[in-house]
Amino acid sequence: GAVVSQHPSWVICKSGTSVKIECRSLDFQATTMFWYRQFPKQSLMLMATSNEGSKATYEQGVEKDKFLINHASLTLSTLTVTSAHPEDSSFYICSPLSGTYNEQFFGPGTRLTVL
Amino acid sequence: QKEVEQDPGPLSVPEGAIVSLNCTYSNSAFQYFMWYRQYSRKGPELLMYTYSSGNKEDGRFTAQVDKSSKYISLFIRDSQPSDSATYLCAIKGGFKTIFGAGTRLFVKA
Numbered sequence: 270g271a272v273v274s275q276h277p278s279w280v281i282c283k284s285g286t287s288v289k290i291e292c293r294s295l296d297f298q299a300t301t302m303f304w305y306r307q308f309p310k311q312s313l314m315l316m317a318t319s320n321e322g323s324k325a326t327y328e329q330g331v332e333k334d335k336f337l338i339n340h341a342s343l344t345l346s347t348l349t350v351t352s353a354h355p356e357d358s359s360f361y362i363c364s365p366l367s368g369t370y371n372e373q374f375f376g377p378g379t380r381l382t383v384l
Numbered sequence: 385q386k387e388v389e390q391d392p393g394p395l396s397v398p399e400g401a402i403v404s405l406n407c408t409y410s411n412s413a414f415q416y417f418m419w420y421r422q423y424s425r426k427g428p429e430l431l432m433y434t435y436s437s438g439n440k441e442d443g444r445f446t447a448q449v450d451k452s453s454k455y456i457s458l459f460i461r462d463s464q465p466s467d468s469a470t471y472l473c474a475i476k477g478g479f480k481t482i483f484g485a486g487t488r489l490f491v492k493a
Contacts, residue, residue, distance in 0.1 A: 375427035
């Protein structure tokens with residue numbers, strides 16, 4: 270099956286700092302990457318969609334200047350939470366779309382805690 | 385009205401029980417229906433995928449879709465403690481996938 274990695278798996282940071290989360294598809298190429306956020310006991314909420322080499326499309330209510338997404342290659346995408354605040358504490362999950370299988374796979378998630 | 389409604393539970397059952405998980409959706413344009421399992425602090429993993437009304441079986445899992453009622457179900461037979469997780473239904477139309485809130489399931493040994 271498809272393997273997706275996320276790094277780090279968890280991170281604690283101080284308010285005002287920036288955090289970068291990496292997502293890699295290890296054995297397939299992802300033409301499209303979805304980034305989700307999941308608060309405790311809630312469902313996945315789509316934050317943004319990005320295509321390799323293009324600017325990301327953000328969902329309503331998601332600040333593009335705060336959540337910077339880079340999809341520089343077909344196997345790597347990054348999400349940077351800039352000037353993080355406690356309300357940004359959440360579980361962030363990447364989901365690459367396999368062009369070969371036309372299926373979304375999910376990373377293991379990154380738990381961000383902002384103090 | 386949410387596009388996908390799912391009872392968050394929690395649902396607690398004894399080992400060996402048949403579990404029924406359900407979702408309703410509002411937009412008939414969505415054509416693909418999925419069930420994901422998510423263990424605590426992990427990403428979701430795809431369990432079942434279907435695009436037509438009727439039943440689809442895979443081992444102890446059966447996915448059921450009723451497009452006329454906009455109702456989807458997942459049945460788990462002979463439930464095991466290892467089935468304890470959150471189960472999310474998802475519907476997909478075109479490029480967009482919408483997830484239900486997830487139902488937390490506990491299977492007691």
